[in-house]
Amino acid sequence: MPDNPNPKRPHKLEDHLHGRDYDHSHDADEEVDHDHDHYETDGRLEDNALWIQDHVSLLSVGIDIGSSGTQVIFSRINLRRMGEELSSRYFVVSRETLFQSPVSLTPYRSEELIDDAELGAIIDRAFADAGLHPDNIDTGVVILTGEALRRENAEAIASVLAEQRGEFVCATAGHHMESMLAAFGSGAARVSHDSGKRILNVDIGGGTTKLALVERGKVIATAAVHVGGRLLVIDEARRIVRLDPAGRHLAAQAGFRWSRGDVADAASMERVAEWMAEAILASVSERSFPAEVQSLFLTEPLPGLDGIDGVMFSGGVAEYVYQRETREFGDMGL
Template identity: 40%
Template structure:
């Protein structure tokens, strides 16, 4: 399957000149498609999703940008339980087999994957070898696979994958997406397409496992302590009746619903459950609630089979709580695959095709931190960039992205003035061995690069891109150039492998 061939025909007034779109050089430079892989290694399940992302160039001149115009599902894997070794370590060999089987099922090879992301979520992120697994799999799983982790990022991706973001745009409303997985519950408040806030709790459907007779086979220490606090004794070998499971699930669902308020109510009674800071969202009116994640499946369909955990009972209890609180229950586009769907379609951008990149040595580039620089006279750029590098802990030799807004005339005088300000800090960064990627929203990347050549900068370590939107504290991967296009695929992400223990005190 070639990701760069688009079906269809380009029609001219004279049929004699009809040619397939894929053979039209002008079409290929402005319209193309990518195969994207989304791999989610979660607390209880591992999923693989393959999508075709269709991209079109819109606008002209300095305002021209490549935009995603549609996404087509190519393949979705069956549900696989996330494999762990003794001691809670993720079994990397079995994970590789799951991914390989998914690629085979889709009829693709690693080389067929253009762009994508791998994310370790929930309890899987807490595994001691999570960062090692992420790095090794990102190198194994195709031309360009990123590693993403972090509760807030997962919340945002789930809100996109479930359809909550699209629903908020369609209806002009404020939607709360609750993503309940095997080990964590993530919230994302969305209004008219914008993520207003995200936060997370340590509650999930697979923190306790039962055998067929109702005896506890496995329970996490944290969940055992929580259950005891709620009046239930759960330990390996203890018996839990159907009625007790329902009552426990109701207590958990009550905490989940209190968490929808995003305030201190949950934290006062259960501070150990907080995985992130909780925002103040009391002034927002929630128009509807959407539930995704594995537990979300049971919110909308209680007749699904039990998986030997508390997920089914928790889903049913959450559904009852939503009705009790008077929320409008919205139907998600995807429940179990919400996070992996979000990864496949949300994190990828494409640069403009008038870029400056004299050397592709070392590509793909991974985990480049973003610094937003301000092109004004308030502070010299040299001091500004050095302060940012120090505050973000960017070590010598590490590549970095300098993002800036350009609203001036794209003439030589303005650009050379800007380059002269950048000369000293860029020289410092490149001399230590790192790549420097300048990213702007103006259509000046190629011109800027040539002026840097004139100024004697080491341009073998400099890249200039335009048509990309970034925020500070983003991290980006930059893939190999796209065939026939001259643009570069960019994946925006937030990495957080330093999972911190629950805060004992909150300000």
């Protein structure tokens, strides 16, 4: 048989310069000086090892133990590594709320102690309702705020919760941090950013009132006042069952010398609530404070309150300000 007059030339690596003819295979009898690795192109991107390394998804829990309320929120946080900048830093690209528990009243055993058993039960119910176990949690935080932080066993309880309900951080929020968190959580920072306006956020909680001045989306000043809606609590018979020192002081400013066990009628409670409301208004509208208002500041007052374009309210009392809540809880929140 005569030789092939047009023999097929050997196939070499240089045939693929600049990416030419990259997607091909070699015949069994073909003379070549290289091999090809063929990757499956129809698989899920999320299954690719490089993609997995650059993208991290974490299951997070946030436990907020406040003066009056306790709430648990579970979230899915997605992070991406800044690989294109040759960095090992990850940043959050999205967050999804998986479950948000209803707000429960923070349980107290006495004026000095949080009821640790009841608090643990509240948090365990949140895990059960979310269909999650502490072993599922990748990260999270326990934050104590306001009057809850002042209880003798507060930090010890938070540390135990952080250890037993997942591996996460235990933190105590100071007055300035609380004010800043409230400004972001209420949406005041977003409103200020989107509108370019100067917004004052007034967060009235169970133990304290947090103030934040927001300009173009940035919190530029914060302050706190010792006025809150749950510093005094009565039972069904209108007997005082909880009276924090600050609550006793505020009642005295309104003309009442109350102690635990005393009866507080509706008209008297109304007078105390009015005095507290006037004190909050004075803290954000006057520059020369009366001595009784000045003594309520837990921080320095807010500077530069001129030119405020709008006021937003947050915290438990804000639910009544915006008429989203009508129930009574035996406190000064109304």
